[in-house]
Amino acid sequence: MKVAILGGGVIGGGWAARFLLNGHDVAVYDPAPEAERKLGEILDNARASLPAVYDRPLPPEGALRFASSLAEAVAGADWVQESAPERLEVKQALYKEIEPHLGAETVLASSTSGYRPSQLQELLKRPDRLIVAHPFNPVYLVPLVEVVGSDATPEALKTRAAEVLRGIGMHPLVMGCEIDGFIGNRLQEAVWRETLWMVKEGVATTQEVDEAILYGFGLRWAQMGQFDTYRLAGGEAGMRHFLAQFGPSLKEPLTRLMDVPELHEGLVERLAAQSDAQSGHLSIRQMERARDANLVALIRALKQRNAGAGRAVKAQEAGLAIPQTADLPVTAKRVIPPSWTDANGHMNEAHYIEVASNAADALTESCGVTAEYVAGGNSHFTAETHVRFLAELHEGDGITVQTQVLHGSGKKTHLFHRILGPEGLSATVEMMILHVDLATRRVSDPLPHVADALKALECAHSHLPRPDGAGAAIRDLTMT
């Protein structure tokens, strides 16, 4: 797909990164000075984080070019993502300028954080091609995107847009009607207004507000939304009981939002000074890196649990293939997440086994040990593993695992994984896996199609030299 990104700031740059890293070609138009440098830094952040949420490789990165005009940027584009400044007349003028250059099937998507699609469509000759696709920062990691149309937007466009967005790993929330600020920003705006009052009246500092979120309901909301959370707060009687119990507090003056604080100079100064006191010791770049590394760790944790944002990643990952080369099966190709680093500043030893374990799963899955096969009551357990750590691996390193089948007949399968990093062979992991009956938890024969496939690999690999280090034991130093 050819994508045009109009406006390359925090949001537009995030879109560019997400499309590029998912294999699409991107043309960026941004007249601001330093636009290329800033986009480069966003891309660096994205490259250091997005691939690390997947256990499989993303497609090869698309091509990036900077266009010198709007017309040049949108020429031939299948998808135009507008992230211009949040002023209606600016956006409308931009649409007027690009419309003559758009193809008949081109989708024009706006990142607006609040304007209704019907407002944005006003000056368009073909309003039916505009849709709102409102993302959340950092666009390359946070999966939510609100998809909003007006009465002039065909359902087919919403469906098509949602498909494209799911294809780049996002979670499209397709709204049934339009409203200022959509869902996410209205909720954040409610919190924002209340916090402004708190800081203005000296009830809390910016740091105290952030702590109340981080250590409390923010932690909860990463895995269960407000309604499900309150359903649980009602105890065994659920939502009706919760409403009966807490409904009356709606009468309490528990929010100042009946009015909005003036953002006069003194309040701006107080907010900025408190924010500086809280985080001024870190550069924006450092904070972004920490945020991204945290998000990768959270998304990976949720993925393991098949919850929240982890689900979006899991869904996309299921469609990603591991590219094969000619010789041995490539059983893993992935990027080391920041959260895999330990106190020694390199990948912790446990993750070598995690990688090898996933590689063994990929190999046996290719031989028929699929999710259905496991659901049918058969699987492999690992009986014994021998690892030699040969070179350090670091956050962001791309690794490839090749797996040789030393033995593949009967109940036992003997595997030898080579983990290849940027500097060549980083580790070897030798593994004896046993086929088991999941009901009895005892060793059993694989079903015939699996037995045949494993045997075929054993035969195919039998002509290869025995790997260096296979069958070795840890040397006893007390004997020397």
Place this chain on the structure above:
Amino acid sequence: MKVAILGGGVIGGGWAARFLLNGHDVAVYDPAPEAERKLGEILDNARASLPAVYDRPLPPEGALRFASSLAEAVAGADWVQESAPERLEVKQALYKEIEPHLGAETVLASSTSGYRPSQLQELLKRPDRLIVAHPFNPVYLVPLVEVVGSDATPEALKTRAAEVLRGIGMHPLVMGCEIDGFIGNRLQEAVWRETLWMVKEGVATTQEVDEAILYGFGLRWAQMGQFDTYRLAGGEAGMRHFLAQFGPSLKEPLTRLMDVPELHEGLVERLAAQSDAQSGHLSIRQMERARDANLVALIRALKQRNAGAGRAVKAQEAGLAIPQTADLPVTAKRVIPPSWTDANGHMNEAHYIEVASNAADALTESCGVTAEYVAGGNSHFTAETHVRFLAELHEGDGITVQTQVLHGSGKKTHLFHRILGPEGLSATVEMMILHVDLATRRVSDPLPHVADALKALECAHSHLPRPDGAGAAIRDLTMT
């Protein structure tokens, strides 16, 4: 410490669990029928989750008793936690009844989600002993607790309360003044009111609201609060730029909170029906288990990153010791988290190495390889590992690791870990670790005090029989 829990519902039960699992004795008073059964279920949830966020053992569980009267519950208590129904007159009447039975130094803490301490203190003879300690559900996992006093509350009580709460792994947010709803609930209330409008007007369903939170700003807020998030949204120019850019939107009608929707029968029905459609296929118990397992996974991910809720756990963990027995060093004693389970329904192989890696760290730390030693440029890297998986381990299993030093002289240290689970020996992990200079990344001699300590362990263990399986290699099946 002796703790009295008045009211054993979702909140009181959560408090009871947190105090008990942190080693305090707890007396519960709750006149509701089935109070014991309900508390038992909350305790089961807590036991299945809280210990799993730590890599070290919590202290032995305290003693639980049910009191048959308020007076009996509070007799001799150091800390009284009131979680009675949220009605001012109920709470005040309760305080009046218990006050004659409180010790001179007893802290009376209220879980109120909204009343100001000065309101709660009104009828007390000694108002200076009451404080608000407002927690978030599930109390045993979410670290935030808002500590609020009135003008009648001495600073010393706030400090003492914060210390007690930190001691049970919480993050006390000590407020400087009192306000209805404190911080967290005012912010949640703002979101709640806005979402009620959305559901009432058909803009979004309960599920859509939850998805907007989960996949978007909720995910962000688990690791960085609102002000830090917006600081980053301002790009390189930070908070001042953000305020200049988004301040004007405060004038937009982006929230309906100028008014509050009536919770009439139709709206209650709609909310409850949508919530049923969203989650009615799960029992409250199932949802609680999923929530807790998710929270454990998130907190563990944040702990590895030293961010948010993970910090509170890390801080408490630093003070937890691993109890030693007479023979070999106990290098780990911990509980298997739910997120360590794989498709085979047992602990995944990678976590055996994680456990062994932590155990090796605990052993070398006891020999002087402390955080300061590592900061000074010296550490150990693992060169080779051999694992034999002997019995399955499951979520919630308590495990103990004993480590034998087979060789401890010079640059190389040869360790043999035995992982003991509920059914005895679950795995052996043999490990060759090398002392390295972190600057050159090359093998080097340990500093003398570390060399001496490792040598001493080697000597102490030299009389022990050589462990079964040490020095073994994976057997080559093609040769047989």
